[in-house]
Amino acid sequence: MAGRNRMPRYPVNNEPHGFREGPPPPLPRVHGPMPLHPIEEELAMQHDEIRRLLADNRLLFEENVAIKREIAAAKEELHMLSQAIPKVRADKELKARELIQNGLKLEAELRALEPLKAEVLQLQSEAQKLEAVKQEMTAKVQSLSQDLKHLQTENQQVPTLQAEIDGLRQELIRARTACEYEKQANAEQMEQRQAMEKNLVSMARELEKLRTELERRSRGPGAGAYGILNGSPDMGYPGVFGDGYGGEKGRYGTGPWASYEQHGLPRY
Incomplete structure (x- = not known):
């Protein structure tokens, strides 16, 4: 800026102008007429010097x-x-005021966001819990996938199991049929046994009547004719109705009907 529109102090051809330090340069020698008087030479020198000063000025x-x-x-x-x-x-x-206002706004927003820090922390903890639940559910899903594969493998065996179940069902039907048949046979046997018991009871009653009749007759005049039935020791074998009518242990003595006397007929 200081050197703008400024002319150089000396011309481009570096010719000396104005005052300079040191002795003045020697004048060029001109081949011409003989030098004038010394005063004129001095005047000429002064004129040259004035011209130089004017140029410098x-x-x-x-x-x-x-x-x-x-x-x-x-x-x-x-x-x-x-x-x-x-x-x-x-x-x-x-700009500084705007920055200050923006800073104040940011501070106010930060102060307003202070209550949200607790919510953010809570959300972070919930996110961690959800991550743990996610991992647990992932493990469960993997376990269920393995169970599903196992079930699919087992489902491939379902036709075989179904055939086995059908076979077992047929066997069960046959067993039920046999059981029903056995029940019917047992019922028939029970009826037969009850009929036999009735017959035995009727026979026991008849025997009781016969025994009573024999006792009645043994007390009469023809008692000796029935001595064989009394089981006399002289005969060598016991009587049919125990040790005699007077010394019997029970109604039927010790015969096969004694159990029916004490306990009654068996019930089935």
């Missing part, structure tokens, strides 16, 4: 004008910057 003037232009441009730029700085400051302040 012109150059300095141009440089001064360029510097003034640069200063004016710098002042204008400073003026523009001075006008822009408040705007920049205002923008910065506005």
Whole structure:
């Protein structure tokens, strides 16, 4: 910015102008007429020096004008910057205020979210519990899958089992038929036994009547004719009705009907 629109201090051909440190350069020798008087030579030298000073002054003037232009441009730029700085400051302040407001809003939102932390923690614990339940259900599903495979394998054996069940059912039907037949046979045997018991009871009654009749007759005048039935010891064998009518142990003595006297007829 400082070197903008500024002319160089010396020409491009680097010819010396103006005052310089050290002795002045020697004048070029010109082949011509003989030198004039020393005063005229000194005047000529002064004229040359004046021309050089004028050239240097012109150059300095141009440089001064360029510097003034640069200063004016710098002042204008400073003026523009001075006008822009408040705007920049205002923008910065506005942005800072916006940032502060946003920070306050975020703080308020964070404060409002404080009660939600407990809910978040609870949800996290519930999520962990659900994960555990998920793993447990996955294990159960795997177990059920294995059971299902086992059941499918067993289902493949269902026809064989069904055939076995049908065979067992037929055997059960045959066993039931045989059992019914046996029940009927037992019923017939029971009827036969009851009939035999009735016959035995009737026979026992008849025998009782006969025994009574024999006792009645033994008390009469013809008792000696029935001595054989009394089981006399002289005969060598006991009587049919025990040890005699007077010394019998029971109604039927010790014969095969004594059990019926004590316990009655058997019941089936």
